[in-house]
Amino acid sequence: MTADSSVQRRYQSGFGNQYASEAVPGSLPQGRNSPQQAPLGLYAELVSGTAFTAPRAENRRSWLYRRQPSVVSGGYQPYAHTHWTSGAAGGVVTPPDPLRWNPFPLPTEGSSVDFVDGLATVVANGEPDAQVGMAALVYAANTSMQQRALVNADGELLLIPQQGRLVVTTELGVLDVAPGEIVLIPRGMAFKVGLPDGTSRGYVCENYGAPFRLPELGPIGSNGLANARDFLAPVASFEDTAGSYEIVKKYGGRLWRNQQPGTPFNVVAWHGNLAPVKYDTANFMVIGSISFDHPDPSIFTVLTSPSDTPGTANCDFVIFPPRWMVAEDTFRPPWYHRNLMSEFMGLVTGQYDAKPEGFKPGGASLHNCMVPHGPDADAFDKASHATLAPHKLDNTLAFMLESRYRFIPTAFAMHGGALDPTYANCWSSLADTFLKAPV
Structure with a gap:
């Protein structure tokens, strides 16, 4: 059963559920994970996304029942990739300046670039082999992957389409993902990306650290932010x-390729809680101030990758979707601030309220640890004098990847042509308006 973007997909609901799915009746064994002979002549294969002895609530693994096991593959050779680097070691020395990028360019007319070759690291920190840190990448592609798949052993991948839908074929089934939705691919799972709309662009978070999970809600209570049931896993499809098939594998911060005799998408049945999922950000339950002051951006966290320091994330995935602004006597955009946490932002659609002009869909910004930032001069003036009636920010979706570690920009980021050299000018007209005596 081949992947077809015109097919109406069926999904399983929930984040981290113990799923079970079979594409052919009777292909999923009952009572035993690895019987002496798996049903229908299939092979049993276990994929563990955590250590075997991880606490039960955090343990992630799935059993796959496939036509051929993953060991049927050829030897790997190095694969040259100009712009996909790993960790802090792949970056270049940069000053502690705020940085912004114009929309990253699309493939040139007449070229043929698929998702793998269209990836480029913008910023990164940590180190894949230490399972610490993350990278923020962009992709720009105009060709669907055919007899080719990608496997990332260095980390899980969070795909954030900005332009063009994606048909993501994984070992466990197929996910259709549109801008406004995201898809999370577990570490080590093969997938390929089809482009039903042609030329496409978006962002990727490569998470080397602890797997993403839903954040704790604390005083918010039992409801709010992203609901587990709105994350959709695929049903079995092969x-x-x-x-x-050509397999491109990210392993130890490098890329490798092999040629194997058959498709990696041969899983007929599977069960477990390690699965790719997609999520529609329109289902996010926004919580904000209904009295005064602008809340911390942590209130917009969709997924978090915790570190060894409680409350200080390896990576948080945060969104700024449509929402009502109602606070009284309040400067409603984000205040001027310097943070311990480093912030990489992207814009999927519309405008971001603190940067209404210079921050465009398909672009990005970086404000590293203790780098001052905040609204540009025009946004400050407008927000300082606006009539504070209830107001809805609509037709907008920005996101932030926030990390405890400093982001290191790559040579592609600094010299690839998208860097905005005039970014800091957006604050230059913020004059000293101090009044020595009260008005």
């Missing part, structure tokens, strides 16, 4: 086509 390719029934002949032909060899």
Whole structure:
């Protein structure tokens, strides 16, 4: 059963659920994970996304029942990739300046660039082998992956489309993902990306650290932010086509390739709680101030990757979706601030309220640890004098990848042509308006 973007998909609901799915009746064994002979001549294969002895509530693994096991593959050779680097070691020395990028360019007309070759690291920190840190990448592609798949052993991948839908074929099934939705691919799971709308662009978070999970709600209570049931996992689906596959593997901060005799998308049945999922950000339950003051951005956290310091994340994925602004006697955009946490931002659609002009969909910004930032001069003036009636920010979706570690920009980020050299000018007209005597 080959992937087709015109097919109406069926999904399983929930984040971290113990899913079970079979594409052919009777292909999922009952009572035993690895019987002496798996049903229908299939092979049993276990994929563990955490250590075997991780606490039960955090343990993630799935059993796959496939036509051929993953060991049927050829040897790997190095794969040259100009712009996909890993960790802090792949960056270049940069001053402690705020940085902003114009929309990253799309593939040139007449070129053929798929998702793998269209990836480029913008900023990164940590180190994949230490399972610490993350990278923020962009992709720009105009060609669907065919007999080719990607496996990332260095970390899980969070895909954030900005332009063009994606059909993401994984070992466990197929996910259709549109701008405004996200998809999370577990570490080590093969997938390929189809482009039903042609030329596409978006962002990727490569998380080397602890797997993403839903944040604790604390005083918010039992409801709020992202609901587990709105995360959708695929049902079992397998390719029934002949032909060899190229596998591109990210491993130890480097890329490798092999040619294997058949498709990696041959899983007929599976069960477990390690699965790719998609999420529609329109389902996010926004919580904000209904009295005064602008709340911390942590109130917009969709997913978090915790570190060894409680409350200080390896990576948080935060969104700024449509929402009502109602606070009284309040400067409603984000205040001027300097943070311990480093912030990489992207814009999927619309405008961001603190940067209404210079921050465009498909672009990005970086404000590292203790780098001052906040609304540009025009946004400050407008917000300082606006009539504070209830107001809805609509037709907008920005996101932030926030990390406890400093982000290191890459050579692609600094010299690839998208960097905005005039970014700091947006604050230059913020004059000293201090009044020595009260008005």
